[in-house]
Each structure stands twice: as C-alpha cells, then as structure tokens.
Amino acid sequence: QKEVEQNSGPLSVPEGAIASLNCTYSDRGSQSFFWYRQYSGKSPELIMFIYSNGDKEDGRFTAQLNKASQYVSLLIRDSQPSDSATYLCAVNIAGSARQLTFGSGTQLTVLP
C-alpha cells in the first residue's frame, strides 16, 4: 500500500469552477500535510500546509484535513487556466526528521 495516494487524473474543470483535489495517507502518526504545485519541467512550489483537523484558507485555496479518515484535500475556487499544473500532496511522516513523502500527483487542467 502506498503511503500517500492521489488520483492521478487528469482532472479538467472549466474556468471559474471549483477544483477539488484529494489525498489519502496511511500513517496515522503523520503530523504535517502539504500541497505543492508543479508546472511541467519545474520544481514544486508550496501552496499551503495544514496541521490541524478542519479547514485552512489562503486566498482561492482551501486545505481540508480529516485525521480520523486520513484524508486531506485542496479546493481551488475560481479556477484559472494558470492553475493548470500537477498538484502534489506531501506528508511528513512521524519520526522521519521532516522528510516529505509525496503522492504521485494529480494533473489539473483548467479549460478557458
């Protein structure tokens, strides 16, 4: 079983819609959860991170964490074509000295 799982997509949404990206993780001791965006040929850039159960909002992005269900999601409101990228979920596994374990990524396309 993979430690961090994401739907690979591709996920397509029309411009202005809400994009919903999901991620599950296997280690209940995981402490920190991150969403990164990666454009083709570029390195990942941090969108946001979340520690506690519930929602965390930053501009058009909302991260949701449910530790009981071992589930973390990212919502992108008012999606723009520039949001088209691969979104990587990353988890800091407990006791791993802040190493990140990445999911395989979800490719998002926002259609103009």
Next chain:
Amino acid sequence: GAVVSQHPSRVICKSGTSVKIECRSLDFQATTMFWYRQFPKKSLMLMATSNEGSKATYEQGVEKDKFLINHASLTLSTLTVTSAHPEDSSFYICSATYFGRPEAFFGQGTRLTVV
C-alpha cells in the same frame, strides 16, 4: 525569503563521466537538505537526507557510491552522479528546511541527460 538555488539547471554529459549538482540556501541556514529524483510524469522520490557535517542518509535502493552527497556547510549541499549512464538521466531536485519552519523549500531542479 527562503530561497534555494540549484545549479546547473540543465546538464548533458557523456556516459562514464561524473556530474556535480549544487544546492545552496541563499538567505537561511539549512538544518537539513534533501535530494529527490523525478522521472517524467512520476512523483518525487527521495534519494537521501543530508545534514551539515555528517554523512548523508540514503534511501533504500539508492547507491551511495554512485550518488555522492557532500554537505560541507549550512548553506551548501552537493550531489555528484559518478560514472553516469543513460539510465541516470532524470530531473534531480533538492530541498532545504530550517528550524522553525515546517515546509521544505525547493531548488529549481537539474535536468540531467546522459548520452
């Protein structure tokens, strides 16, 4: 702040030669640096964790003698791919963390092509 610079961004080398990739934290002292490898349309795979002044910790399956990591200072880590072969062609990315911040900051990545 928290900028990580990785150099070179692209390199082409002949099979059998060695290539050195540098990862620098420009405006902070990195407690830990990480090296990843990424194949096309795949996720990042952690190769090794590097702490200043100590030996790197390699992930299972990563050859220590092939991927030499040196972390000589709190702002510089290097990855040397020795005796490179075409199967080593990949996108190599470093990241760095520092005390008090939970997130990792990534370098720009290095596209290595071995011909």
